[in-house]
Amino acid sequence: LLKNGKVTDYEALMIDKEGSQTYCSITAKLVRDRHGNPVKIVGSLRNINERKRAEEQIHALTRELMKSQENERQRISRDLHDNVAQELSAVKIGFETLFDHQPAIPPEIRRRVSEMSRTLQESIKAVRDVSYDLRPPALDEMGLVQTIFQYCHDFSEDNGINVDFHSAGMKNLKLDFDTEINLYRLIQESLTNIKKHAGADHVTIRLVAAFPNIILRIEDNGKGFDVQKRLSTLSEEKRMGIRSMEQRAKLLQGKMEIQSKPMQGTKISITLPYKDNKSGS
Ligand SMILES: Nc1ncnc2c1ncn2[C@@H]1O[C@H](COP(=O)(O)OP(=O)(O)O)[C@@H](O)[C@H]1O
Ligand SMILES: [Mg+2]
Numbered sequence: 001l002l003k004n005g006k007v008t009d010y011e012a013l014m015i016d017k018e019g020s021q022t023y024c025s026i027t028a029k030l031v032r033d034r035h036g037n038p039v040k041i042v043g044s045l046r047n048i049n050e051r052k053r054a055e056e057q058i059h060a061l062t063r064e065l066m067k068s069q070e071n072e073r074q075r076i077s078r079d080l081h082d083n084v085a086q087e088l089s090a091v092k093i094g095f096e097t098l099f100d101h102q103p104a105i106p107p108e109i110r111r112r113v114s115e116m117s118r119t120l121q122e123s124i125k126a127v128r129d130v131s132y133d134l135r136p137p138a139l140d141e142m143g144l145v146q147t148i149f150q151y152c153h154d155f156s157e158d159n160g161i162n163v164d165f166h167s168a169g170m171k172n173l174k175l176d177f178d179t180e181i182n183l184y185r186l187i188q189e190s191l192t193n194i195k196k197h198a199g200a201d202h203v204t205i206r207l208v209a210a211f212p213n214i215i216l217r218i219e220d221n222g223k224g225f226d227v228q229k230r231l232s233t234l235s236e237e238k239r240m241g242i243r244s245m246e247q248r249a250k251l252l253q254g255k256m257e258i259q260s261k262p263m264q265g266t267k268i269s270i271t272l273p274y275k276d277n278k279s280g281s
Contacts, residue, residue: 023052077135169209190218198222216270224260
């Protein structure tokens with residue numbers, strides 16, 4: 001108030017003598033005399049308990065939604081991997097051994113069966129890829145850093161976009177699963193956007209533990225975009241990528257910043273507080 005001369009919708013938690021708490025929104029102006037000395041404050045104080053409660057409810061709801069989305073993904077991923085892919089593999093082996101010890105089969109039939117077997121192989125790969133995308137199985141086994149490393153490597157190979165991944169100070173952190181999966185999803189969505197929109201050929205990803213924060217930076221050398229302009233039209237267009245990234249960052253009590261200008265690439269920074277797995281949260 002002293003610095004800017006006014007505050008608008010400043011949120012404060014008021015605690016009275018009995019200890020009961022009220023969230024207030026303060027909008028106020030500082031009035032100065034002719035010499036610039038502050039003489040009085042004019043303003044209003046509004047009880048915003050209801051608004052606060054509604055915000056907390058939305059927050060809790062979003063968290064639950066994202067959790068159940070992850071659970072559902074895990075279920076579908078496991079079904080695809082353990083049932084569909086397994087059965088397709090069994091059929092493929094059946095095809096490959098169908099004519100063993102049967103010299104009288106005409107070459108044309110042999111050719112068609114081996115063609116079907118090849119198509120099956122492609123289906124198996126497609127199912128495995130979808131399953132992998134839905135739920136990175138390595139997260140539990142190899143840990144976050146190694147899983148991201150692998151993901152970036154695969155992404156580079158598949159899309160011809162060079163992805164450099166660096167991490168520092170992460171090895172000894174024990175992150176909870178929520179944090180790990182959200183960091184992974186943030187990278188996944190960023191790389192998807194880069195592939196779809198950026199026209200970049202190089203990406204640098206840094207994941208750094210800098211106590212008390214974890215910092216994730218994703219930078220591409222693509223064509224960039226006018227962030228303010230683009231963000232203001234996202235809702236109408238029902239585009240959810242960037243907004244769901246913001247939600248994820250917020251769920252982890254962090255924040256996300258996008259810096260981009262046309263022709264100058266895009267830089268996304270996400271900062272979250274590090275929570276020790278053991279201390280719970
Ligand atoms: N890395 C990027 N480079 C250039 N433009 C981007 C990048 N990431 C996002 N954008 C722009 O931001 C928009 C919103 O992204 P997003 O919310 O993920 O929606 P969608 O990917 O479905 O279009 C995109 O349509 C694109 O115009
Ligand atoms: Mg997107």
